[in-house]
Structures are given as C-alpha cells and as structure tokens.
Amino acid sequence: xxxxxxxxxxxxxxxxxxxxxxxxxxxxxxxxxxxxxxxxxxxxxxxxxxxxxxxxxxxxxxxxxxxxxxxxxxxxxxxxxxxxxxxx
Amino acid sequence: xxxxxxxxxxxxxxxxxxxxxxxxxxxxxxxxxxxxxxxxxxxxxxxxxxxxxxxxxxxxxxxxxxxxxxxxxxxxxxxxxxxxxxxx
DNA sequence: CTGGTATTTAGAAAATAATCTAAATAGATC
DNA sequence: GATCTATTTAGATTATTTTCTAAATACCAG
Numbered sequence: 001x002x003x004x005x006x007x008x009x010x011x012x013x014x015x016x017x018x019x020x021x022x023x024x025x026x027x028x029x030x031x032x033x034x035x036x037x038x039x040x041x042x043x044x045x046x047x048x049x050x051x052x053x054x055x056x057x058x059x060x061x062x063x064x065x066x067x068x069x070x071x072x073x074x075x076x077x078x079x080x081x082x083x084x085x086x087x088x
Numbered sequence: 089x090x091x092x093x094x095x096x097x098x099x100x101x102x103x104x105x106x107x108x109x110x111x112x113x114x115x116x117x118x119x120x121x122x123x124x125x126x127x128x129x130x131x132x133x134x135x136x137x138x139x140x141x142x143x144x145x146x147x148x149x150x151x152x153x154x155x156x157x158x159x160x161x162x163x164x165x166x167x168x169x170x171x172x173x174x175x176x
Numbered sequence: 177c178t179g180g181t182a183t184t185t186a187g188a189a190a191a192t193a194a195t196c197t198a199a200a201t202a203g204a205t206c
Numbered sequence: 207g208a209t210c211t212a213t214t215t216a217g218a219t220t221a222t223t224t225t226c227t228a229a230a231t232a233c234c235a236g
Contacts, residue, residue: 013092
C-alpha cells in the first residue's frame with residue numbers, strides 16, 4: 001500500500017516486535033504468535049497489516065504459512081526521516 | 089518520552105505534515121493551524137504529542153508560542169530501521 | 177472422507193485516538 | 207482593571223484500532 005500505511009504499521013509496538021523476530025529468519029504464524037500473550041486471531045490481524053504495508057511477505061508451505069521480512073519499503077521511510085533532518 | 093512514543097507520533101499524517109512545515113523554520117501554533125482544516129484545539133493536541141515525543145520544542149515569545157523542529161530523536165528511529173534492514 | 181492442526185475471517189466488545197465546542201489561561205494594549 | 211488575541215485545557219463525541227470468541231477455511235494424515 002502507501003507510505004502512510006507503512007509508517008502507521010511501524011507505529012505499533014507489537015508489529016515492530018514481530019518484525020524484529022523475523023530478522024532471525026522466516027517464521028510461521030504460530031511461531032510468531034507463541035512469542036506473544038495474544039490469540040492467534042490477533043496476531044493474524046497484525047500480520048495482515050504488516051503484509052498490506054509490504055513489510056512482510058508470506059509463503060504457504062504444507063499446513064503452515066510462513067512470514068518473512070521485506071525491508072524494501074523501509075528505505076522510503078528512512079529517506080523521509082533523513083530529509084526531515086535536513087541531510088542531503 | 090520513549091522510543092515507542094516517538095514512533096507513534098510519526099505514525100500520524102497530520103503530525104508528519106506539521107514536522108514538514110517546521111522544516112522551513114519555527115512557526116507559531118496559529119501559523120501551523122492555518123495550514124489545516126481543523127480547530128486550534130486539535131492542532132494543539134497534535135503539537136502536544138509531538139512535544140512529548142520530543143520531536144518539537146516550544147518557545148514562548150510575546151503572546152505567541154513558537155514551535156520548532158527537534159530531530160535529535162530521529163536518529164534513534166533511523167538506527168532501528170537500519171538495524172531492521174540488517175545493515176551495520 | 178474423517179479427524180486433526182494451522183491459520184484466517186467475521187462480528188462484537190474494549191481500548192485508544194482524533195476531533196469538536198466551550199471555557200480557561202496568558203500576555204499585550206488601552 | 208477591561209478587553210483583545212493566541213493558545214491551551216476540559217469534557218464530550220465520533221472514529222479508529224486492537225483485541226477477543228466463535229466459526230470458517232485450508233491442508234495434511236490416516
């Protein structure tokens with residue numbers, strides 16, 4: 001989706017923690033959920049927001065759905081911040 | 089306040105636009121408000137969030153309250169993003 | 177095809193955030 | 207002090223987000 005959606009997706013601490021977890025490699029929805037004291041449905045909700053923001057990609061395999069980090073859109077955010085700081 | 093508050097403050101488009109306006113130099117609350125189709129009270133609410141996130145500083149002068157950009161905390165955000173991208 | 181595990185979707189409830197109107201504060205000017 | 211302008215604060219309302227429970231889907235194993 002859009003730049004604004006990416007920024008908003010990053011604004012939530014649960015979602016940032018999910019992204020941090022994914023730095024170690026792809027994880028299934030269940031593995032991600034087991035790190036949080038929340039229902040799977042809630043985790044699924046957050047994963048969907050991250051997916052719409054293009055911050056993660058999913059790949060289905062067997063019975064599982066694996067999520068992995070996609071940082072391509074992070075560059076845009078960093079550019080905005082750098083510009084805010086007045087750097088060239 | 090905290091890193092999380094800074095991230096959240098940046099998640100809102102109105103607040104990002106305020107920060108962008110302030111790139112051009114300090115502005116009074118009224119000057120900021122005139123760029124938006126919102127009441128002064130709402131602008132004040134957003135300014136307060138930016139202030140708590142340490143993204144702006146205020147200075148009182150005469151009858152006015154001027155706001156100016158403070159990007160010192162932006163560096164932290166950028167470090168987090170850079171780390172997410174797996175850069176050193 | 178039946179049963180089991182993994183995950184999502186739907187819908188409702190709870191929590192948080194954004195917005196407004198009206199009143200309050202602060203300082204400047206008369 | 208009275209009044210005007212600039213801004214914030216209080217309180218209520220509306221909108222959005224997060225979360226849950228229950229049901230649905232999907233896929234695998236027997």
